[in-house]
Structures are given as structure tokens and as C-alpha cells.
Amino acid sequence: MKINLKIWRQTDAGSPGRLVDYELDHVIPHMSFLEMMDTLNEQLILSGDRPVEFDHDCREGICGQCGMMINGRAHGPIPHLTTCQLHMREFKDGDTIYVEPFRGKGFPVKRDLRVDRSAFDRIIMAGGFISVNTGQAPEANGIPVSHEHAESAFDSAACIGCGACVATCKNSSAALFTSAKIAHLAKLPQGKIESRKRVLSMVEQMDIEAFGHCTNTEACEVECPQDISVLNIARMNWEYTLSKVLK
Amino acid sequence: MKSTFSTLMRKTLMALTGLFLCFFLVIHLLGNLQLLLPAVQAKESFNGYSQLLSGNIFIKIISYVLYTSLIVHCLDALVITLKNRKTAGKYAVDQRGASSKWYSRNMGILGTLILIFLVFHFKDFWYQYKFGALPTDEYGHKDLYTIVIAAYQDWWYVLFYVLSMFALGYHLLHGFFSAARSLGVYHPKYVSWIRIFGRGYSYAITAGFAIIPIYIYLTQHVSWN
Numbered sequence: 001m002k003i004n005l006k007i008w009r010q011t012d013a014g015s016p017g018r019l020v021d022y023e024l025d026h027v028i029p030h031m032s033f034l035e036m037m038d039t040l041n042e043q044l045i046l047s048g049d050r051p052v053e054f055d056h057d058c059r060e061g062i063c064g065q066c067g068m069m070i071n072g073r074a075h076g077p078i079p080h081l082t083t084c085q086l087h088m089r090e091f092k093d094g095d096t097i098y099v100e101p102f103r104g105k106g107f108p109v110k111r112d113l114r115v116d117r118s119a120f121d122r123i124i125m126a127g128g129f130i131s132v133n134t135g136q137a138p139e140a141n142g143i144p145v146s147h148e149h150a151e152s153a154f155d156s157a158a159c160i161g162c163g164a165c166v167a168t169c170k171n172s173s174a175a176l177f178t179s180a181k182i183a184h185l186a187k188l189p190q191g192k193i194e195s196r197k198r199v200l201s202m203v204e205q206m207d208i209e210a211f212g213h214c215t216n217t218e219a220c221e222v223e224c225p226q227d228i229s230v231l232n233i234a235r236m237n238w239e240y241t242l243s244k245v246l247k
Numbered sequence: 248m249k250s251t252f253s254t255l256m257r258k259t260l261m262a263l264t265g266l267f268l269c270f271f272l273v274i275h276l277l278g279n280l281q282l283l284l285p286a287v288q289a290k291e292s293f294n295g296y297s298q299l300l301s302g303n304i305f306i307k308i309i310s311y312v313l314y315t316s317l318i319v320h321c322l323d324a325l326v327i328t329l330k331n332r333k334t335a336g337k338y339a340v341d342q343r344g345a346s347s348k349w350y351s352r353n354m355g356i357l358g359t360l361i362l363i364f365l366v367f368h369f370k371d372f373w374y375q376y377k378f379g380a381l382p383t384d385e386y387g388h389k390d391l392y393t394i395v396i397a398a399y400q401d402w403w404y405v406l407f408y409v410l411s412m413f414a415l416g417y418h419l420l421h422g423f424f425s426a427a428r429s430l431g432v433y434h435p436k437y438v439s440w441i442r443i444f445g446r447g448y449s450y451a452i453t454a455g456f457a458i459i460p461i462y463i464y465l466t467q468h469v470s471w472n
Contacts, residue, residue, distance in 0.1 A: 019339055072342030103336025168343050170352055171331035203255055212334035213254045213327050216425040222346035231433045238431025240255045
């Protein structure tokens with residue numbers, strides 16, 4: 001396959017970027033999107049150009065590192081998929097593919113397709129934890145948790161923090177990410193204890209990081225590789241109002 | 248960027264004011280349905296009802312809550328939209344619309360259309376009733392009925408009303424369920440009920456309000472015999 005690429009190139013956070021045209025021949029349909037990018041980079045290195053920088057790690061769809069806007073959609077055209085799990089068979093010979101970094105005020109571009117998502121870390125640091133003494137692991141069944149609650153908490157915990165929710169949101173809201181973390185802990189007895197304080201500080205941090213308002217368009221759920229439910233957002237709203245009123 | 252109001256508080260305010268306006272629409276529609284009665288009966292009933300509302304102290308209090316809700320809903324929406332514009336990412340190629348409903352992304356535009364409609368609506372009926380020199384009917388009630396009938400004589404005015412009701416309908420279709428979300432209804436069972444109810448509510452309100460001007464126009468312009 002021959003693929004035409006229009007890739008966002010930007011030297012650093014301070015300088016302006018632009019879309020640059022590349023042609024890539026001999027693309028195999030079985031290649032993942034990132035392997036295609038690797039092939040392009042090999043070509044760039046051989047010709048003495050600076051390779052395109054992008055985030056990636058496990059390439060198994062579970063780490064949440066990779067993330068690109070491919071033809072105007074977060075992680076490409078297929079819902080519930082990470083960029084590394086997108087394959088070139090989804091494109092046709094001769095296609096032009098636009099590749100841009102995830103964008104939003106809370107996600108400044110560092111270089112090319114590489115984005116600073118440390119805002120998510122700071123949201124977690126604001127309250128996405130439980131305060132317990134570390135030491136030997138406690139007896140697993142010491143605190144009874146029903147199967148349904150455990151499953152539901154695990155569904156929320158499945159968020160890999162890739163940032164596709166922010167990238168696809170027209171307001172660049174981080175509501176899905178923040179709410180998944182809040183709901184995950186609020187659903188378990190260990191997390192419930194600090195849930196009031198947690199929701200207030202995490203939402204405050206989310207706002208400080210300059211993420212937008214959630215207007216319930218539900219686009220985030222569609223693009224989320226882990227299919228995190230938007231009901232987590234409703235849960236966060238409920239916990240937040242309750243905490244504000246009862247504070 | 249720490250502010251007195253969080254993003255969630257602003258959305259809660261949108262939800263509360265929005266739901267009050269939703270409640271008002273039901274009462275407003277029920278009152279207006281009297282216009283579908285046979286002419287003589289409709290005139291008596293509608294004018295009497297208008298008189299009853301304008302004289303009631305309880306309704307007066309509610310009306311002030313209504314004006315406040317309307318203004319707060321608009322101003323809050325403006326603040327949210329402006330702040331969102333600052334945080335939102337922009338793309339050279341944007342196909343994000345594929346993953347959400349168009350009306351959920353355009354609540355601001357739909358809301359603005361409704362606001363434009365409301366300016367005319369208030370000028371033509373509310374202002375007339377409150378401050379205009381209205382004739383009285385045989386019962387001594389202000390004759391709002393005749394004003395309403397006269398307004399719907401022009402096809403373009405009827406069309407403007409009907410189109411505005413579609414804008415309202417789509418606004419409600421997203422707004423009602425979104426309000427429940429913002430207020431934190433997260434139980435899957437109630438979430439699906441609210442979605443169904445919200446859809447039914449939006450269709451009923453749109454159809455109800457749109458039918459009235461069409462009905463009046465047709466009864467005035469088409470001979471049924």
C-alpha cells in the first residue's frame with residue numbers, strides 16, 4: 001500500500017507547528033499504525049531528517065501511552081481502540097491520513113505528536129488514592145465486597161489514562177478520566193472513607209488544569225479504548241454535589 | 248485558574264434552571280391547549296385562564312422564579328461557552344462529530360435561536376398583556392385570545408414559530424437528560440427511564456406547541472365545509 005501522510009510537526013511547546021506531507025510506500029496492511037509510523041521514521045532517519053516523535057509503550061492496548069488524532073478522530077476511526085491497536089488494513093491504498101497530537105489547553109504539545117499529559121497525574125495526586133499504612137498485604141477477604149461492587153469498581157478502574165476523552169471532547173473536558181478515578185474508589189469500602197474529600201480536591205485540580213466543562217455529549221465514551229461508561233461522570237456529579245452540600 | 252464556581256457547579260446551575268424551565272413548559276402548554284377548543288369556548292376559557300394567572304400572588308412569585316431561571320440559564324450558558332472556548336483543542340481535520348449527536352454539540356446555537364424566538368414571543372404576547380392596551384371580552388377579561396389569533400394569520404409567522412419549536416425540541420432532547428446527568432443520576436435503571444421520559448417529553452412539548460399555530464392558521468384560512 002502507498003499512504004500519503006500529513007503529520008503535525010512542532011519543534012517544542014513554544015514554537016508554532018504545521019502539517020507536513022510525507023509519502024510512504026510498501027505499507028503492509030497487517031502493520032499497526034505505530035509500526036507504520038516506525039517505518040516512516042526509519043525513512044526519515046536514513047534521509048537525515050528528525051524522526052516524528054510520538055508517545056508509545058506497551059503496544060498491546062493497555063498502557064494508555066499512545067494517542068494521536070487520526071483523520072480527526074481520537075485513536076483513529078474505530079471506536080474503543082488505542083492507536084497501537086489500529087491496523088493499516090483499515091485504510092486503503094493511496095489514502096491520505098492526517099495525524100495530529102491530542103489537543104486541549106490541559107494537554108500542551110511537547111513536540112510533534114508528543115503531548116504533556118502530566119495534568120492527569122496531578123489530578124490523581126490531588127486525591128486518587130486511599131490513605132493506608134503500607135506494609136504486608138492485608139487478608140484479601142478481611143473487608144467483604146460484593147461481586148457486583150467489585151466488578152463495577154473494576155470497570156471504572158480500567159481507565160488507562162490515555163486522554164482520548166479529552167482529545168475528543170469539544171470542550172476538552174477531563175470529566176470521564178477524573179470521574180472514573182473517583183467512582184472506582186467511591187464504589188469500594190476502602191475508598192468510601194475519604195470519598196467526600198477526594199471528589200472535592202480532584203475536581204478542583206481538574207479545573208486548575210484548565211479542562212473544560214462536561215456537556216454530556218458522550219463522545220468520550222465512544223472513543224474510550226476501555227469503554228469507560230459516562231455514568232461515572234454522573235456518579236462524580238452526585239458525589240460532588242453531596243460533598244459540597246454536606247461539607 | 249481557581250474560581251469560586253467549579254465547572255461542576257456551573258453545570259448543576261444549568262441543570263436546575265433548565266429543569267425548572269422544563270416544568271414551566273408543561274404548565275404553559277397545558278394552558279395553551281385551550282386554544283384548540285371551538286372558537287367561542289376557546290376565547291372564554293383562554294382569556295379567563297390568563298386573567299386567573301395574572302391575578303394570583305402564587306403565580307406571581309413563580310413568574311419571578313421563572314424570569315430568574317431564564318436569565319441565569321442564559322448567563323451561565325454564556326460563561327460556560329466562553330470558558331470552554333478557551334480550553335477546547337482545535338484540529339486541522341476534525342471528524343469528532345462522528346461520535347456524538349449534533350444537537351448535543353450545538354446547545355448554545357439552539358439556545359440562541361430559542362432566545363431570539365423568546366424576544367418576539369415576549370414582545371407579541373407577554374408585553375401586550377402586561378403593558379399593552381388590550382380590549383376586553385364580554386366577561387371583562389383582557390382579550391388575549393384575539394391577539395393570539397391575529398398573530399397567527401401570517402404563514403411566515405407560523406413558520407417562524409414552528410421552526411423555533413423544533414429548535415426547542417432538539418434543545419430539550421439533549422437538555423433534559425443532560426440535566427439529570429449533571430445532577431448526578433447514575434443508576435443505570437433510572438438513567439434509561441430518564442432517557443425514555445426525556446425523549447417522550449421533548450416530542451410532546453415540540454408537537455404540542457407547534458400544533459397550536461398551525462391549527463389556528465388552518466382554521467382561519469381553510470374552509471372545512
